[in-house]
Amino acid sequence: MSGRAPYYITTPIYYVNDAPHVGHAYTTIACDVLARFKRLDGFDVKFLTGTDEHGQKVQKSAENFGTTPQALADKNSQNFRDLAALLNISNTDFIRTTEPRHIKAVQAVWQKLLDNGDIYLGSYKGWYSVRDEAYYGEDELTERNGQRFAPTGAPVEWVEEPSYFFKLASYGEKLLKLYEEQPDFIMPSGKRSEVISFVKTGLRDLSVSRTTFDWGVKVPGDEKHVMYVWLDALVNYITAIGYPETGEGTDFARYWPADLHMVGKDILRFHTVYWPAFLMAAGLPLPRRVFAHGWWTVEGEKMSKSLGNVVKPQELLDTYGLDQTRYFLLREIPFGNDGDFSKRAMMQRINGELANDYGNLCQRVLSMIQKYHEGKVPQPDALTDADNTLLGAAAGMLDSVRAELNNQAFNKALDAIWRVVGDANRYVDEMAPWTLRKTDQVRLGTVLYNLADVIRQLAIMTQPFMPDSSARILDQLVIPADQRGFGDLLTAKLVPGTPLPAPQPAFPRYVAPEAEETK
RNA sequence: GGCACUGUAGCUCAGCGGUAGAGCAGGGGACUCAUAAGCCCUUGGUCGCGUGUUCAAAUCACGCCAGUGCCA
Numbered sequence: 001m002s003g004r005a006p007y008y009i010t011t012p013i014y015y016v017n018d019a020p021h022v023g024h025a026y027t028t029i030a031c032d033v034l035a036r037f038k039r040l041d042g043f044d045v046k047f048l049t050g051t052d053e054h055g056q057k058v059q060k061s062a063e064n065f066g067t068t069p070q071a072l073a074d075k076n077s078q079n080f081r082d083l084a085a086l087l088n089i090s091n092t093d094f095i096r097t098t099e100p101r102h103i104k105a106v107q108a109v110w111q112k113l114l115d116n117g118d119i120y121l122g123s124y125k126g127w128y129s130v131r132d133e134a135y136y137g138e139d140e141l142t143e144r145n146g147q148r149f150a151p152t153g154a155p156v157e158w159v160e161e162p163s164y165f166f167k168l169a170s171y172g173e174k175l176l177k178l179y180e181e182q183p184d185f186i187m188p189s190g191k192r193s194e195v196i197s198f199v200k201t202g203l204r205d206l207s208v209s210r211t212t213f214d215w216g217v218k219v220p221g222d223e224k225h226v227m228y229v230w231l232d233a234l235v236n237y238i239t240a241i242g243y244p245e246t247g248e249g250t251d252f253a254r255y256w257p258a259d260l261h262m263v264g265k266d267i268l269r270f271h272t273v274y275w276p277a278f279l280m281a282a283g284l285p286l287p288r289r290v291f292a293h294g295w296w297t298v299e300g301e302k303m304s305k306s307l308g309n310v311v312k313p314q315e316l317l318d319t320y321g322l323d324q325t326r327y328f329l330l331r332e333i334p335f336g337n338d339g340d341f342s343k344r345a346m347m348q349r350i351n352g353e354l355a356n357d358y359g360n361l362c363q364r365v366l367s368m369i370q371k372y373h374e375g376k377v378p379q380p381d382a383l384t385d386a387d388n389t390l391l392g393a394a395a396g397m398l399d400s401v402r403a404e405l406n407n408q409a410f411n412k413a414l415d416a417i418w419r420v421v422g423d424a425n426r427y428v429d430e431m432a433p434w435t436l437r438k439t440d441q442v443r444l445g446t447v448l449y450n451l452a453d454v455i456r457q458l459a460i461m462t463q464p465f466m467p468d469s470s471a472r473i474l475d476q477l478v479i480p481a482d483q484r485g486f487g488d489l490l491t492a493k494l495v496p497g498t499p500l501p502a503p504q505p506a507f508p509r510y511v512a513p514e515a516e517e518t519k
Numbered sequence: 520g521g522c523a524c525u526g527u528a529g530c531u532c533a534g535c536g537g538u539a540g541a542g543c544a545g546g547g548g549a550c551u552c553a554u555a556a557g558c559c560c561u562u563g564g565u566c567g568c569g570u571g572u573u574c575a576a577a578u579c580a581c582g583c584c585a586g587u588g589c590c591a
Contacts, residue, residue, distance in 0.1 A: 139591075190524065194589045197522060201590070265588090334532085338587090345531090348543065356556050364553035371552075415542095429558040434551065505554050 007043040008255040009035055012263050013052040013095060013236050016076035017061055020083040021303070022296055022311040022329075022341070023264065029326050030293065030335065030410065031262050032089045036464035037405055039090075040486045046255045048240045049084060050095030051077040055229040056130050059215035069215045073098055083313060088322060088467055095240045097217075097232055105239035106217045106232050112282040113166060124163035124207045127156040133229050135207065164209040164225060171277040172203045178276060184289055186272050187408065188336035191265065191292045195272045206274065234275045237261065238284070258287040260408075265292040291408050294338035311341060320510060323466035324350045330410035330465060343512070350510045357421050358458070359507035362473055364428065365451040366503035372437050377452060377477075378445035379496040386430065387450050393423045394454045397461055398486055410465075417461050424454050452477060453494050460484055473506050 011031045014024055028049060035047040053073040062069040077096055084091055095102065113119045127136045131154035141148040141156060148156050179185060179196050186192035209225035210216070216226030235243070237258055241251040263271050271290045279286050295302075298309045316325045328349050333339030369375060383391070397420055404413035428451065436444040459473040463484065474484055478500060483492040 137591090190588080193523065198590065332531090340531095345543095351554095351556095352543075355554060360554055360556045362553095364557075366553095368552050425557055426559095428552075429550080432550085432552085437552090503553095507554080509554060509556090 004042055004044040006046065006255050007035075007038045008046045008241070008258040009038075009048070009260045010237050010240075010258055010262065011049040011091075012261075012267060013050045013097065013233055014080050015052045015055075015057075016073045016080075017055075017057050019076075020079055020313060022313055022316065023303070024080070024083060025087055025313040025316075025325075026296065026329050027262055027264060027293065028084060028089055029087055029329055030408070031260075032087070032091075033326070033330060033410065033464045034260065034405060034408070035090055036467065037401075040460070040463060040484075041402065042485070042487065045092070046241065046251070047091045048093050048095060048237065049080075049089070049091045050093070050236060050240075051080050051097070052229070052233045052236070053077060053096055053098045054216040054226070054232050055133055056210070056213045056215070057133065059213050060130065062215075070098065086313060086317065086322075087326070093240050095236050097236055099239075102236060102239040103217050105243045106227060106235045107220050108244035109231075109235050109238075109278065109282050110220055110227065113278065116281050116283070118167045118170075118281040119164050119208065120167070122163060122165050122205075123161065124165075125160045126158070128159040129154040129156045131155070159212065161211050162225075163207045163211070164219065164222075165205040166208045166231070166278070166281070168203045168206040168274070168277055171280060172199055174280060175199050175203075175273060175276060178286065182286075182288075185276075185286070186268075187289060187291045191268055191336075195268065198269065199273060203273070230270050230274060231278065234270065234278060237287075257285040259289065261287050261290045262408075263290060263292050265294060268292040291336070293336055294333070297338065297340045299342050300340055320346060320350060323469040324354060324507070324510070327354060327414070327466055331414045333411065335408050335410045347510050347512065350507070353418060354507035355505075355509045357418065357425065358462075359505055361421055361425050361428070362455050362459075362476070362506050363503055365424075365448065365455060366476060366500065368433050369448050369452060369500060370502060372433065372444060373448060375500050375502070377494045377496050377498040377500065378449045380446045380449035381442050383446070383450075386427065387446065390423055390427045390450060390454060393420050394457045395490060397457065398489060401461060414465065417458065420454065420458060424451060424458075427451065449494065449496065456494060457489050460486065460489055469506050472504070476501060476503055476506075 009031050011028050014020070018024075031047065031049070035045050038045045051073070053069075058072060059069050062072040065072060073096070081094055084094070097106075110119070124135075127138065127141060127148060127150075128134070129136065129150045132150060134150070136150045136156055141150065143149070150156050176196065176199055179192060179199075183189075183192070186195055206228070208228040208231050209219050210228065211224050211226075214226055216229065217232050219225035219227060238252065238256060241255045243252055246252040246256075261271055261275075268290070275290075276286050296311070297303065298311055301307060301309060303310050313325075320328070324346075328346050331349055331353070332341075332345060369378065397417060400416035401413045404410075404416060427447075431447045433444055433447050436447060455473065456477050456479060459470045459477070459479075463470040471484075477494065478498050479492075
């Protein structure tokens with residue numbers, strides 16, 4: 001019952017058939033940064049991630065492994081839970097589509113769609129790819145050695161079975177109206193255009209049940225059918241906030257509609273066409289935004305199992321460190337674009353921006369306080385224009401970062417913070433405390449105080465991106481745990497006279513192993 | 520095949536009607552508090568190609584070439 005405004009953000013639920021890789025880490029970290037930012041900015045944040053566990057693929061994998069789908073799901077779901085812990089993710093819930101709460105929610109949604117007249121029993125005939133969990137038209141397929149393949153390269157099989165259909169075709173106009181009236185519903189804008197042109201070509205009714213396997217949520221009243229995995233999966237976003245309980249005082253009432261569904265560009269259509277259509281049919285409000293981010297290549301090449309260049313999150317953390325990895329992923333490319341992960345780029349970011357710019361700024365200032373001021377926070381005196389310019393830049397940081405993050409522009413947000421890092425480094429050189437030390441003790445105290453306080457503000461601002469490292473910097477400034485929010489930026493200034501510990505470098509330089517010799 | 524988007528310094532990109540910009544990389548310098556970091560200066564581009572509109576075009580229009588995405 002706080003007065004704080006709610007903010008609800010979700011990652012996709014990850015398919016238990018996949019092994020966690022850097023792509024999963026990327027999506028989740030991006031959401032984590034936003035969740036942490038919103039919390040520090042005073043919001044009551046609900047942050048959901050989890051796993052998608054039903055479907056024919058999982059059933060088949062389980063058979064191959066000689067185990068049950070549930071056992072496979074249990075094991076692989078844990079991998080994603082571990083990943084979140086490894087990445088220091090601050091999710092408030094972790095949903096699994098095999099949980100009773102979810103099955104109850106999905107069946108309730110189904111009933112709503114049925115009551116609304118949007119589901120009918122028909123029969124499905126066509127080509128289906130188990131691997132893609134998708135249907136294809138005859139004209140989309142290619143044939144090799146008697147086997148037909150989808151454009152994705154996945155084999156397809158002829159399926160002919162009774163199936164329930166969702167009247168997606170009748171939602172085309174409503175969806176186009178949604179994209180029109182809520183231009184930020186799909187971001188980035190290029191992706192929005194793609195979805196609009198897709199919907200404009202006309203939608204077909206969607207087969208939403210299958211009878212050829214049974215690893216899924218049963219259709220109420222017709223248990224030969226299990227629901228289409230995407231109908232099942234998408235509902236997770238409302239399961240987690242207690243659907244079908246939607247009355248006053250429920251989590252649903254408080255947190256829905258979601259502020260942001262973060263997705264990879266491969267599942268954009270499901271989230272911007274099917275999902276809003278389902279919600280409309282169920283009479284529920286629509287999420288405020290779906291943001292589709294891009295893919296990472298590795299050293300210029302597409303990540304793939306066959307190339308053997310799939311980047312495992314654990315390897316990145318072992319090599320570069322958690323906060324360094326979090327920083328790199330969000331700093332290197334404009335969010336929404338594809339990006340390339342290269343050792344060289346990683347090293348340049350870590351050494352150039354973290355170690356040299358930011359880390360060294362902290363180290364040089366704290367060292368001077370240690371040497372010139374007996375390790376105690378100095379007493380500031382009258383401010384000069386130069387002081388006010390620096391302090392003004394720091395004071396403007398929050399607004400800039402907030403504005404950028406409201407558009408998921410992580411790289412620009414970091415850029416805004418680093419402009420102040422640069423200002424502070426220049427200020428050190430211009431003020432030359434090592435000279436003031438011999439000429440003007442009062443001025444020296446003011447300069448060092450300003451710098452230390454700007455570092456305090458910088459560290460508060462970098463918390464969402466690099467929680468551990470930022471905390472270490474704040475610890476070195478002896479900032480109490482309850483004075484690290486954005487509300488404290490300008491009000492909880494450093495207290496002169498506070499003794500500070502001996503400084504420790506916040507971001508070590510990355511030195512490549514000897515392997516470089518092969519060049 | 521259709522519809523989009525992109526093509527600007529070695530690299531990544533910003534600029535989107537008024538005589539080319541940033542970061543990184545490269546070169547030089549002054550300093551010394553610091554993680555041999557930081558600071559200052561600097562080399563570098565016929566803005567994919569062509570035609571057109573305009574007093575004036577990376578910037579608008581058309582065509583072409585190259586790449587990418589979505590759809591078929």
